[in-house]
Amino acid sequence: MQRSRSKYFERNGKSYLLVELDQQPNLDHIETVSGSRDQLYLDWELADTRKARPQQRRLFFTLLSDIYTWSGMPTDFLKELFYLQYEEYTFGKQISLSDTTESSVSDANVLLDLVIDFMFTWRVPFKQGYELLPREQEYYQYQCCRHRVCMICGNRADIHHVDVIGAGLNRTHVDHTKRHVMALCRVHHSEIEQIGSVAFSAKYHVPVDGIKLDKETLKRIGLKGEYDVN
Numbered sequence: 620m621q622r623s624r625s626k627y628f629e630r631n632g633k634s635y636l637l638v639e640l641d642q643q644p645n646l647d648h649i650e651t652v653s654g655s656r657d658q659l660y661l662d663w664e665l666a667d668t669r670k671a672r673p674q675q676r677r678l679f680f681t682l683l684s685d686i687y688t689w690s691g692m693p694t695d696f697l698k699e700l701f702y703l704q705y706e707e708y709t710f711g712k713q714i715s716l717s718d719t720t721e722s723s724v725s726d727a728n729v730l731l732d733l734v735i736d737f738m739f740t741w742r743v744p745f746k747q748g749y750e751l752l753p754r755e756q757e758y759y760q761y762q763c764c765r766h767r768v769c770m771i772c773g774n775r776a777d778i779h780h781v782d783v784i785g786a787g788l789n790r791t792h793v794d795h796t797k798r799h800v801m802a803l804c805r806v807h808h809s810e811i812e813q814i815g816s817v818a819f820s821a822k823y824h825v826p827v828d829g830i831k832l833d834k835e836t837l838k839r840i841g842l843k844g845e846y847d848v849n
Contacts (some may be wrong), residue, residue: 667724675727676716678751682734689743702739705730732758739766744773760830763802767840771823776802779811781829796837799829804833 626637630726683697705714714722714730735752738745739762745752752759760770768778781799803811816827833841 648757667728668848669719669724671716671724671727674751675724675731676779679716679727679731681747681751682731682738682745685746686734686738688746701734704733707735717797720817735759735762738764739768742766742768742773757830760801760826761832761836764800764832765836765840768802769804769807770802770825771807772804774804774806776804777808779803779808779829781816781827796831796834799831801827801829 626639628635628637680694680698683694683701684698686692687694702714706712709729712726714720714726716722716727716730735758737743762768763770763776764778767776767778768774779801781801807819810825814822820823820827
């Protein structure tokens with residue numbers, strides 16, 4: 620893992636983030652990944668260093684209860700399983716959600732993402748944990764689309780286009796990366812079209828603006844289109 624220090628500053632009305640690396644980067648690896656030694660794109664997020672919240676602990680154990688109901692594996696076993704997975708994912712960093720924890724909000728979010736991803740991958744029903752999920756976040760909507768799981772009931776989902784595709788237009792000739800989508804089963808897909816997005820959002824307390832998916836995700840879930848159209 621490459622360690623670094625960063626500094627934020629503003630100049631001439633623009634914002635900059637300067638990153639200082641502790642060691643020389645592997646230029647051969649960078650060229651392999653990005654196709655260039657001179658320029659590459661990074662995904663990053665600001666860490667929330669506040670102490671992990673009780674709400675995060677409650678969501679974690681509620682989701683473990685959902686997995687227990689589905690699998691029969693004891694909650695204590697599942698806890699240690701995901702703690703070990705977190706440790707492996709973060710290259711040896713340990714986590715705790717106890718009252719005396721030193722783990723941060725960002726640390727707990729990583730742990731929760733691992734649990735939620737497991738549940739989507741193995742089609743574990745969200746029962747008790749459903750009401751606690753941070754459904755206003757794009758991550759949950761993205762996972763629903765990625766695994767074709769209805770964001771309301773967890774059943775097999777279709778991809779609902781928030782931006783309506785005109786009648787007579789061939790969906791395979793559309794650049795879906797430019798359109799907002801949601802993952803909804805046939806029942807809830809029909810319902811949102813019948814009662815409208817405003818009433819649907821009020822009934823289920825979910826966002827209805829949809830999200831945009833990248834080309835790789837769209838191809839992975841089998842949504843054909845012309846993705847190179849400008």
